[in-house]
Amino acid sequence: MVPERPEGIGDRRAEAVLPPPPRGTAPRRPPRAGVVGGGISGLAAACALAERGVEAVVLEREESTGGRLRGWNTRLADGSSATMGRGFHAFFRQYYTLRALLRRADPGLDSLVPLTDYPLVHRDGPRDRFSGLPPAPPWNAFALAATSPSFPLRDLARVNLPAALQLLDVDVPGVYERLDHLSARDLLEAVRFPPTARHLAFEVFSRSFFAAPERLSAAELAVMFHIYFLGSSEGLVFDVPRSPFPQALWQPLERYLSGLGAQVRTSVRVEAVRPGRERRFALGAEEFDGLVLACDTPGLRRLVAASPELGSEPWRNRVAALESAPPFLVSRHWLDRPVRAHRPAFLGTAGYPTLDNISVLERYEDESRAWARRTGGSVVELHAYALDEDCDPERESKRLWEQAVGVYPELAAAREVDSRHELRADCPLFPPGGHRERPGVETPDPFLVLAGDHVRTDLPVALMERAATSGMLAANALLSRWGLPGHTVWTVPRRGRSAPMRALARRARRAQPGQRPVERSR
Structure with missing residues (x-):
């Protein structure tokens, strides 16, 4: 049974991701979970756990919570x-999970x-605006192309249609099989969009991942365009x-967590994870039944490297290979x-x-x-x-x-x-070819989970929404192990909205037998 769509979700095609069924036995005492990291993903995990009666303790190394959205007085x-x-x-x-997290407080x-509105301006003069566009795809794309100075008709005639159709046939995680071998620049060059359109639209999107197009997976760019433009009817507002972030967001959420009995401790640096004596894990002198590692990419690499008994060797190698x-x-x-x-x-x-x-x-x-x-x-x-x-x-x-x-x-x-x-320099990098080996939420230890915007979720989410979603999924994994109910997560549709457009894209791919969708540029 599909759950009722919660407040704040306007897209009728938004999808519910149901939590896994309880797989374990409810413990005799409330489980105790340590959450290493007080950013979006850690706070999301802590809320989801505490709401189900788990004793959640957030351990944040900085003086305040919020992660890359934290603030401090000066x-x-x-x-x-x-x-x-x-x-x-x-x-x-369309940041459904993040906004649901904030609605708690x-x-x-x-x-x-x-x-x-947020204008985009090119150094050479072209300027685009997103106000006044219809919210629903594909009409938003048609309206932008028709009204934007970045899409002159004479240049649109040069567009490589089979390559461009890949942006309308996004399905997660399948799009990674088709496009992750390419860089965002490869895809942009193959599509042959007008140069100004590439700069004002695609490269602005790619650089929001804190990386130049040649260092970003084409699949991530396609998923991002799907989330914000072609896959969601929420529009670009x-x-x-x-x-400031602390007053608006994190201090109210900390008070909410405190009301649930959770603890949020700042200025606490977790150096290593060790086996506990009475509970499964030890962080210094404290012990926990489960752990959520919600560190940033450099912090996760350091913590796993300093914890030799954590996980399996292949998993540890995948964590070590994560790039910033x-x-x-x-x-x-x-x-x-x-x-x-x-x-x-x-x-x-x-x-x-x-x-x-x-x-x-x-x-x-x-x-x-x-x-x-x-x-x-x-x-x-x-x-x-x-x-x-x-x-x-x-x-x-x-x-x-x-x-x-x-x-x-x-x-x-x-x-x-x-x-x-x-x-x-602490944001994650999503390089070409990196998706397959990217660690997911679950790990070889059923009571150890990962959360953060660097974690693979196989859902169409990115940036802050990926952080919040991974935190909820991490909590759900632990709750299931403890025989407790989890939380439903909502996302934009996991595939392109238009069946005819998807069929057209597949037909274009089949017209090039033995070839991947677009070739890497030389």
């Missing part, structure tokens, strides 16, 4: 207190505010927190004067050496708005993804500012009250 040069973080994040309407999602994406930089500037009033809250950019987007925080965040009103200034944030491994942070922040001035010329006259710069 004192500006003008004496103001501000919350710094690791950059802008978009909460799309904020049923109406009052902490989020919609951004109805997204929300953003109206307050190149460094990314977030630069936030507090300025003495405002940017022009028509500047959007968020602008995606393409064709620049390193600048990927610009945010004007006072357009949506209350703390920045209060500072801007008090000072007459603006709070501007710049992102640069996929930087060189050995890049110099100071040099890159200067380059980023110079590029931003080229987009918003009024920045040249602004005086910087203060700035903060965060260079990190």
Whole structure:
């Protein structure tokens, strides 16, 4: 029986993923589960476990929860207190599991505010907008192609239709068998979309994985386009927190967990996992019946390497082989004067050496708005993804500012009250050919599970939604072992919405016998 569609899911074709049936015997005492990592995936797992009576303990190495969406207090040069973080994040309407997690502490999602449009601009001039498009595919794609300056008719005639049809025949996990051997750049070159369209649409999507197109799997790009554009009728509208991440999201969720009897401990570094004496696992002096490793990619590699009794050798090798994406930089500037009033809250950019987007925080965040009103200034944030491994942070922040001035010329006259710069390299990489060996939620030990946006789920999810979904799936796996009921997870459709389009794509593939869908570029 299909469960009732919960609040907030507008797509009538959204799919329910039922939890596994209880496979174990209910324990005589409440199980105790350790959750290593207090990011989205760890908090999702902790909520799912605590709601079923499991004693959940979250152990987070940083001073606050939220993972890559955490925030911390900083004192500006003008004496103001501000919350710094690791950059802008978009909460799309098809992030069903993430939004369901946030609704636990904020049923109406009052902490989020919609951004109805986010322009994409190319350095050479073309500009696209996503407002006014019909939400349902394929009409959204047709409307974009018909109205966008990035899709001139003379260039559309050159499109490789059989290759382009692969984007309409996404099925998860089957698409990985067909496209994971290619890079996103291979696919883009094979499709032969107009160059401006490639930059403004596909490469903007690929770089949101913090990687250049040549280092990203074509299957991941196809799945991402399916999630946000061709597979979901939720449209491209997204929300953003109206307050800094800690106040809007994580502090309320921590209070919710506390009300369930769960514990959230910050500034706790887990060095290794050992067999316990009375329970299955030991983390230092504490013991647990089950573990959720919800670390980021570098943290998971380190923890497994330091825990020689954990898992099997093939599994440990798969964890060790996980790659991190190149460094990314977030630069936030507090300025003495405002940017022009028509500047959007968020602008995606393409064709620049390193600048990927610009945010004007006072357009949506209350703390920045209060500072801007008090000072007459603006709070501007710049992102640069996929930087060189050995890049110099100071040099890159200067380059980023110079590029931003080229987009918003009024920045040249602004005086910087203060700035903060965060260079990190802890996001997962999804390279061509990497899907088959990527560790999944379950491990060789039935009471040890993984969660995070680097974990294979075989569902059409990505980024924050993959993190939240993997956390729920990890909790479900443990709950089943303990004979307890799990939680239903909702996702966008697992295959392309149009049966005729899928049939057309399969026919195009069959027309090239013995060939994979598109050839790797030479």
